[in-house]
Amino acid sequence: MEQNFFRLTPQQALQELHAASGGLTSAEAAQRLAKVGPNQLAEGQKKSALAVFAGQFKDLLVVILIAAALISMFSGNLESTLVIFAVLILNAVLGTVQYFKAEKSLESLKAMSAPTAKVLRDGQRQEIPSSQVVPGDIIELEAGDLIVADGRLLNSWSLKVNESSLTGESEAVEKISSAISGEKVALGDQKNMVFSGSLVTYGRAVMVVTATGMETQLGRIASLMNQTQQRKTPLQKNLDDFSGKLAFLILVICAGVFLLSVYRSGMTILDSLMFAVALAVAAIPEALSSIVTIVLAMGTQKMARQNAIIKELKAVESLGSVQVICSDKTGTLTQNRMTVQNIWADGILTRGTDLELANDAQRALLKIALLDSDATLGHTAGAAAVGDPTEVALVQLGAWFGVEEQAYRAQHPRLSELAFDSDRKLMSTLHDTDEGPTLYTKGAMDVLLARSTRLLTSQGPVPLTPELRAQIEQVNRQQSESGLRVLAFALRPLPSARLLTLEEETDYTFVGLISMIDPPRPESVQAVADAKRAGIRTVMITGDHKTTATAIAKQIGIFGEGDQALDGVELEGMSDAALDEVLPKTAVYARVSPEHKIRIVSAWQRRGCVVAMTGDGVNDAPALKKADVGVAMGITGTEVSKDAAAMILADDNFATIVKAVLNGRSVYANIRSAVQFLLSGNMAAILAVIYASLAGLSVPFQPVHLLFINLLTDSLPAIALGMEPARPGLMDQKPRDPNASMMDRPMITRVFGQGLMIGVASMIAFYIGLAEGGAALASTMAFATLTLARLFHGFNCRGPESIVRLGLGSNPYSLMAFGIGILLLALVLFVPALEGLFLVAPLSSANLMWVLGLAFAPTLCIQISRLIRGK
Known part of the structure; x- marks a missing residue:
């Protein structure tokens, strides 16, 4: 069954999966919904007007x-x-x-982002509100979908999920489906689980709902939030x-x-x-x-x-007496979207905006970036980009130079592909080009460089000598140490068009590197500077890597001379006394959990400080409630974070906090x-x-x-x-005691x-x-x-x-x-x-x-x- 299953369309797969997993009928779903109640998260008891x-x-x-x-x-x-x-x-x-005026404003924000789900009931594909989803439902996921419940993947097609609302990490996570055998769904590790509040950035999949509401991972964090006293x-x-x-x-x-x-x-x-x-x-x-x-x-x-x-x-x-702002990075200080920073090709390291199409190597680098990706930009008014954030950044690079990705892909049709997976760390696509069938590959620098024998230059391919390899490795190391994510690109001409196999991914001509980053919001730098002038300490708390977080913190002005960064493992091994000792010198906390965020906020409060916590994810909600002032993002923020916060930024603008x-x-x-x-x-x-x-x-x-x-x-x-x-000079004064x-x-x-x-x-x-x-x-x-x-x-x-x-x-x-x-x-x-x-x-x-x-x-x-x- 499994071998035939992969040849089915997503719609046919839904029918097969529904039969294999014993999916619900509409009547069964209604009965279960009546028992468990709507799929809502810790909204708490709504107060009556009299109360x-x-x-x-x-x-x-x-x-x-x-x-x-x-x-x-x-x-x-x-x-x-x-x-x-x-x-x-x-x-x-x-x-x-x-x-009630504030509650009404909050409800209007929720209504703007109320998610829906595509489920299979009674043998038919239906789109229903997320509140009506129950355990046992079969849900189809596509790029751009918000996952509305926890579930186990029954099958997936190159699925990547952004779990930043739970983990704080901006990089999408690859997911692999469980095997299907008869009516039994094989259980695996977290790689075949998807969680409520996450966003599908690439691929498609079919999942069976295992938990909704307070039983989800998101719900457990909400429970932790409810235990936190204001x-x-x-x-x-x-x-x-x-x-x-x-x-x-x-x-x-x-x-x-x-x-x-x-x-x-x-x-x-x-x-x-x-x-x-x-x-x-x-x-x-x-x-x-x-x-x-x-x-x-x-x-x-x-x-x-x-x-x-x-x-x-x-x-x-x-807000007027805030002394410390503990700020989430992703989506709060940064734009929550990857952007190309630098490129390296033909021995030249330059900014992405300075790429020269007249240079054959740099032009080839842009060509691979556009063709060996699936992301698309929103080309109509109000339309958003769809796809993995990294690939969206590559397509945006083409847009800077007037190259529209869909038209360009139509000129060089894709003949075959090998999807990305985390084991080989590569993605390859075969295209019909003016030079004949050409294999384009992007992926991890070390993997792709090891499979390359030549280097493309403006004078044509040259042998990849040890000196050239060392130069490429040095550039990659410098970019990585600056907190940038680096992708390598290569090509290989093929004698004829054919179905690709893993054996084809060798004997490459190395083309170049593209480094990118989730950039700071333009207003964040000034906002942090204004906060510092007002005697307010800004601390970054994120789920990202320490190197990346520190690099961003330096750009924004949070990390300065004498500051240090801690990750979750180091924080876990510290006693409260040890944390209190390093607290004034620590500007960045990386790879932290929701419990760590509450602990950091509590440590500042032990010093007698009024603490504001900003964030947009579910993992921020407990700390938002624990802080003296919780500040949630109104556009990208999750419902749980909005409920926990005392203030919501309708424009997601960090500078609004300073105002x-x-x-x-x-x-x-x-x-x-x-x-x-x-x-x-x-x-x-x-x-x-x-x-x-x-x-x-x-x-x-x-x-x-x-x-x-x-x-x-x-x-x-x-x-x-x-x-x-407001009197002149108010922001030049230190916060009041x-x-x-x-x-x-x-x-x-x-x-x-x-x-x-x-x-x-x-x-x-x-x-x-x-x-x-x-x-x-x-x-x-x-x-x-x-x-x-x-x-x-x-x-x-x-x-x-x-x-x-x-x-x-x-x-x-x-x-x-x-x-x-x-x-x-x-x-x-x-x-x-x-x-x-x-x-x-x-x-x-x-x-x-x-x-x-x-x-x-x-x-x-x-x-x-x-x-x-x-x-």
């Missing part, structure tokens, strides 16, 4: 806001309670919408730490103010409770959680416009500015309330005043601060000092109002001064420089926020219907002038000091 919505309330700052609402409710202030809960719900809705971002840690300390401080201060009010000032318990409630509302930055979410959301939208899809809001900020880092740094700086703005304004209210309590004065601000300020007039300037353009608190000493000094100035101005207004019209006017003037002063203060928080240097119009959103804030304040002060709701008294022109002057005074002092300091 996502409920998850928005887990943040400690939100808990503080809920506590504030309860305090307001128990104090009888229903308006305050409703306003706080309204803000909480708005914040939760925003977070939920952003979550880490909190620096911002999460900072806000959690800040929220905890703030909650404790608020409780202590409120209790102290309540006791002082009752026992020292002689106030009633209700009045004292109102002081405590006012202080709590003043101290709690109600808008902080919402503002942080909004600023992060705006950051994601900006990055989406730059082809970076953010799945998690907080990943934006983490994301800049955006992340800018987002963090803007969040820090917004926090400074909110807290310094709140500090002014806190100091004013504490002073009034100690001085035995009436409450300077009603809770509804503080809620109006915190939730309305403060929110808009804070959001405007989140829109501040992820363990450093956002509330460091300089920040605390600014918050307290600026809050004190605004608080003093507010209390001066309070005293003026108290002298002119009593407690109601005093409270109104203090409220108006505090509100207006905080609106002016928004310009101070745009940056550490003076507004003259920053430019008043460089952030138009801050001007818009200021204008809207003024309008809202005017409505509260001058619309009669709102006077009762906000408990304000009418203001005279003199009162308004005092409010305006006192509110502007703190900003004037701050700006003058910055101008002096700048000079």
Whole structure:
């Protein structure tokens, strides 16, 4: 049967194989699919909208806001309670919408690359979605097909498979089918197995599915990914730490103010409770959680416009503090396609683009490259090249010189062929040429050189002397040591056309060498340089050979003076302590497994570094999830890698990562500015309330005043601060310490000092109002001064420089926020219907002038000091 089988067409072979292996009927496949479920990989349980919505309330700052609402409710202030809960719900809705928006973007990326399979069921060839494939299905594979399940080859025709998504190696692997005997499929080694997620680059085959979904090799890696725990971002840690300390401080201060009010000032318990409630509302930055979410959301939208899809809001900020990028090589730093670099013929080593068709030897070299290959370029719009990446590179070489491979092959038809196999390391084809039947062969240099007796030169063939052999070997060695893959080419005229045998592959005329490489992306060199300038270390992690990986790393700028490379075997023999010792000096890790990648990421994290991991393969997924920021490729990336990552590059452009880092740094700086703005304004209210309590004065601000300020007039300037353009020089700074608190000493000094100035101005207004019209006017003037002063203060928080240097119009959103804030304040002060709701008294022109002057005074002092300091 086996002898006849090799004479069948692929379609006839499918029928034979289906009968021999007991293939499924459609009904049997449906039953099996119903039992095992769709062929999906570790997508995890999809969260419901309710679960996502409920998850928005887990943040400690939100808990503080809920506590504030309860305090307001128990104090009888229903308006305050409703306003706080309204803000909480708005914040939760925003977070939920952003979550599902990111999920929708991810689903659209998946849909673009959803694979199908050609199966034989009920004696008919059908094309079905990969999710409907089940064990036992017979699948036909052709060049360009994505393998959708693990399987054993029943037969193959010169099959080569790119397994880079699993192994990280860009070079295709040859596969050999099992023997078929009756109904029993003989089992062999991994050479007759193909795996889900791999790509057929050459030949064709028929396989029987042995595993789908989580039972595949790809699925096992996905399981490893699911066992990996994600880490909190620096911002999460900072806000959690800040929220905890703030909650404790608020409780202590409120209790102290309540006791002082009752026992020292002689106030009633209700009045004292109102002081405590006012202080709590003043101290709690109600808008902080919402503002942080909004600023992060705006950051994601900006990055989406730059082809970076953010799945998690907080990943934006983490990017800004990245200190190490552990990057996959294939498809991430490189183009994932082989490209001819150099050629050697007629004793001349030159770049492929400098090949001279007038030189007989170089022209013959190009001729063999085109005819002794099966790859084709996409000659129509949108069509992709098909074939082994190495042969695609050879055909592309012809395209550089205007030679179209299909037309050229039609001029020199193929008469017979000997397919490539890994044992003899050669491929030969016989062609009808102007010189008669000619055998063209390409393959390993050492094998082909040993079978050659002559060397083709521009003057014709000459004897292949030991000196010439040594010269060829030297060129091959130099090219290989540079990380290039070298192929040798030779020809042999035959007296007549005939079926080729292995005995024909001898007595060659050696023609030349072609070296090629999977080239770096053009933007990778600049991106790595920008990352280095920003104090970010880039480390290459790949499944390729150490020599190749090191050569690429040197070209890109990752591997420099004093750096070293390790392979998986060396890494396996190292303890964690030994790895920690060599970690700073190791720029390249080659021949590594998924477990090794996680170990490398973990080692950097042990040093306290924020780590980003980039990649596109299934073998990258566990490390993508383990890293602080996982970055997957949106076009070439596998579904598992996209699911594991926090960010997806829609354009697969490594330089987009550097843009994301800049955006992340800018987002963090803007969040820090917004926090400074909110807290310094709140500090002014806190100091004013504490002073009034100690001085035995009436409450300077009603809770509804503080809620109006915190939730309305403060929110808009804070959001405007989140829109501040990236400051010059952000990428010239070192990454910030992820363990450093956002509330460091300089920040605390600014918050307290600026809050004190605004608080003093507010209390001066309070005293003026108290002298002119009593407690109601005093409270109104203090409220108006505090509100207006905080609106002016928004310009101070745009940056550490003076507004003259920053430019008043460089952030138009801050001007818009200021204008809207003024309008809202005017409505509260001058619309009669709102006077009762906000408990304000009418203001005279003199009162308004005092409010305006006192509110502007703190900003004037701050700006003058910055101008002096700048000079």
